[in-house]
Amino acid sequence: MNSPTGAIKKPANYLLEALPGDVKSRLAPHLIPLSVPLGMSICESGLQMDHVLFPTTAIISLLYVLENGSTAEVAVVGNEGIVGIAMFLGGATMPNRTIVQSAGEVYQMSGSLLQEEFNRGGELHHLLLKYTLAMVNQMAQTAVCNRHHTIDQQLCRWLLLSLDRLSTNELVMTQELIADMLGVRREGVTEAAGKLQAAGLIRYQRGRITVLDRPGLEARVCECYEVVRNEFQRLLPGVIAGSDSGMRPK
């Protein structure tokens, strides 16, 4: 995006890309590329974390887990963000579960190194705090969405969120896992997905969803998707996830 040459680019993390050159080159040697498989648990509730992740092609889900085993996704992180905000906010851990929602690549980085660069107070500091604010907004909107919107609407939201963070229109994901994310029964997802399939918006085949009609999804999704997206744009212009398929504020 800010590459002056027409060179073929490796998949990038837009948060890293948005950094000025000197910071980028300072961090570059410490970024370890890593492949993460679907379903891998990055960390369990409350476990110490000593590194952060910058996803490029992978998508990471932040889940909260209740004592009875019920779960709900509170945020999702793709190539627009960072996993492990607790690191620079000074908490070291978060009481949630973090799992890989879509297999792919991430950059791993030592938490203390990030902390160090963060404490310089430069552009990284600035960007990460703005990202945190966007994340807070995403969580809050998720809370309201959980309360007031139907499974159908939330499934659309979830599909769009995932689509934004992928380069294909095909996601590898069982209904069971989606149910965990949305905090509902698997059967509820089956039913909602059935409706979308009947409407010709998606095709479902045993752990593989193909989105056929993105505008159709956008027409059915609740406002929450757009609210989060707009706030993200406002705070981090240029650092926007996904393929910008033309959804705009009305």
Added chain:
Amino acid sequence: MNSPTGAIKKPANYLLEALPGDVKSRLAPHLIPLSVPLGMSICESGLQMDHVLFPTTAIISLLYVLENGSTAEVAVVGNEGIVGIAMFLGGATMPNRTIVQSAGEVYQMSGSLLQEEFNRGGELHHLLLKYTLAMVNQMAQTAVCNRHHTIDQQLCRWLLLSLDRLSTNELVMTQELIADMLGVRREGVTEAAGKLQAAGLIRYQRGRITVLDRPGLEARVCECYEVVRNEFQRLLPGVIAGSDSGMRPK
């Protein structure tokens, strides 16, 4: 709490109290005490805010509002916190509604002054980021709670959260307002409150709730209350809201 003398203390904001003396005295001249009435709207969704608030005896609610008018509280701030984290995170606004849930006193402070002190990178910086993390946790837990717990449980949680931030056991609050906070029907609150009253835990009288049996509430509340509280303690020991009535991690 950290007062060596037995002198009578003014109501305090514990976040401010936790600051080292030099920072405190630097900020002190800029803290404007203010009375805020029940129901007052601090700011509407997305409105510019040019100051922050440190509640002392007041309680402030952060609500998200949907297009159809439905609402839900995503966080509550009392004498343990600050209203306006967007200020130092670099966003200036948040797309939510902020209202006074319990009348009382706050300290108002210019946002740019706070920003200035925040940018010094000292203890204020450190504390506010930790507070932000605790807040993030509160929001996330609220999201899961919204999804999985009953109105009864959530009402208990809400009462305890309020109680923690008050010096009395009496809250001035209509069922209508509580319903807005919890994102449910007023009648749902009536019913849940009726059960608590029948059990002798509270007494309800036209916009005034007296808590008679706090341990009883604690026995009925969902885990979410304690999770948020514990995480708060972990991150900000000493900066804990309320009267420490002895609830501990089991």
Added chain:
DNA sequence: ACCGATCTGTACGGTAGCGCACATAGCAGG
């Protein structure tokens, strides 16, 4: 003491989503 406004209690049909049970359908490996 009265009135009007607000707040609270109650009732009732409707429904979204749950818990459970089970039937089917793809896929993988011997």
Added chain:
DNA sequence: CCTGCTATGTGCGCTACCGTACAGATCGGT
């Protein structure tokens, strides 16, 4: 090709909560 595993579809009774309507209770003001 058969077997077993995992993923998906479907049905059914149940419950929490909603939307609506309305009746009583309590309070403040004149």
